[in-house]
Amino acid sequence: MELCLLEKYREFLPVTSQTPIITIGEANTPLVRSHTLEHELACGELYFKLEGCNPTGSFKDRGMVVAVAKAVEEKNTAIICASTGNTSASAAAYGALCNLKVFVVVPKGNIAMGKLAQAMAYGAKILAIDDNFDKALEFVRIITQKHPIALVNSLNPYRIEGQKTASFEIVDVLGAAPDYLFIPVGNAGNITAYWRGFTHYKQAGRVEDTPMMMGFEAEGAAAIVKDTIIGNPQTVASAIRIGNPASWIGATTARDESGGTIDYVSDDEIINAYHLLARKEGIFGEPASAASLAGLIKLHNNGYDFSNKRLVCIITGSGLKDPDTAINNAVPPIELPADLNILEKEILKD
Numbered sequence: 001m002e003l004c005l006l007e008k009y010r011e012f013l014p015v016t017s018q019t020p021i022i023t024i025g026e027a028n029t030p031l032v033r034s035h036t037l038e039h040e041l042a043c044g045e046l047y048f049k050l051e052g053c054n055p056t057g058s059f060k061d062r063g064m065v066v067a068v069a070k071a072v073e074e075k076n077t078a079i080i081c082a083s084t085g086n087t088s089a090s091a092a093a094y095g096a097l098c099n100l101k102v103f104v105v106v107p108k109g110n111i112a113m114g115k116l117a118q119a120m121a122y123g124a125k126i127l128a129i130d131d132n133f134d135k136a137l138e139f140v141r142i143i144t145q146k147h148p149i150a151l152v153n154s155l156n157p158y159r160i161e162g163q164k165t166a167s168f169e170i171v172d173v174l175g176a177a178p179d180y181l182f183i184p185v186g187n188a189g190n191i192t193a194y195w196r197g198f199t200h201y202k203q204a205g206r207v208e209d210t211p212m213m214m215g216f217e218a219e220g221a222a223a224i225v226k227d228t229i230i231g232n233p234q235t236v237a238s239a240i241r242i243g244n245p246a247s248w249i250g251a252t253t254a255r256d257e258s259g260g261t262i263d264y265v266s267d268d269e270i271i272n273a274y275h276l277l278a279r280k281e282g283i284f285g286e287p288a289s290a291a292s293l294a295g296l297i298k299l300h301n302n303g304y305d306f307s308n309k310r311l312v313c314i315i316t317g318s319g320l321k322d323p324d325t326a327i328n329n330a331v332p333p334i335e336l337p338a339d340l341n342i343l344e345k346e347i348l349k350d
């Protein structure tokens with residue numbers, strides 16, 4: 001049997017003899033080679049890391065399994081997070097596994113339907129506030145300072161520790177670090193985690209090089225690029241609709257130490273990449289996930305030369321998370337009477 005995340009990378013994680021080894025099948029996600037876009041974008045080699053294949057459909061499970069195992073080890077009976085959706089789905093799942101009380105604080109009316117459905121199904125107590133993610137995070141930070149409830153946002157250092165295992169998997173599969181890693185940036189925990197993963201692997205002698213870290217915010221939420229807090233962040237990509245990233249310094253450190261960049265992509269660029277990914281590669285990621293590919297396309301159009309280079313784009317979450325965006329940006333179904341001739345005619349039109 002495959003080892004679970006907590007076992008496989010135990011030596012790189014804060015796992016002790018007291019840590020419960022829990023799993024619902026997180027990590028060990030596919031790294032697939034591009035079929036079409038690699039050629040169209042003139043890349044040497046282009047791969048997609050499919051983090052939507054995690055048990056709750058996003059990379060958040062990698063960090064959450066460690067954060068919840070440590071919360072249990074430290075005798076907590078309740079966990080809380082602020083969330084744009086995926087953190088709450090993941091916290092609710094691992095909390096249910098460990099019989100913890102789970103509180104999730106989300107921006108009211110601003111969370112994708114699939115994510116809300118998950119948190120509800122797993123039985124979390126969902127508190128929808130009339131403000132944005134940044135306010136929700138501010139509130140849960142205060143509450144966890146006052147009460148014995150474990151905070152499982154990426155401010156929790158165990159989250160970052162778990163998420164860094166994705167870098168290990170990339171190196172283990174490719175046998176080396178890629179030249180470039182493209183990744184969406186919201187609260188900036190994930191870019192921080194990947195960079196830590198690559199550098200820890202290098203320190204341990206498991207890999208010689210580290211990639212250039214290419215992070216992409218959404219244009220309407222580009223706090224790091226614009227070097228200012230965005231009071232009212234706006235983007236179709238709800239998972240990166242964050243105006244004051246908690247791991248800001250982690251992101252700029254990853255950028256500067258790796259010789260990479262943090263840039264932004266517009267909603268049109270995100271939706272275009274989202275469609276290309278689905279229609280040219282058969283990969284349905286949620287809109288925020290497509291910011292990595294949108295960033296690659298932007299740099300390609302600006303004249304970057306990626307020939308002879310090996311690139312990885314992180315596809316952070318499943319497209320099923322956000323059915324509304326999928327439906328609102330596509331051709332609706334053609335409704336027909338139950339008539340074979342009419343159906344046949346419609347099919348032969350194409």
Ligand SMILES: *Cc1c(COP(=O)(O)O)cnc(C)c1O
Nearest residue numbers: 086186187188189190239316317
């Ligand atoms: C959380 C999330 C992001 C952003 O990751 P950060 O660590 O907040 O930068 C991007 N895409 C998806 C699908 C997410 O769930």
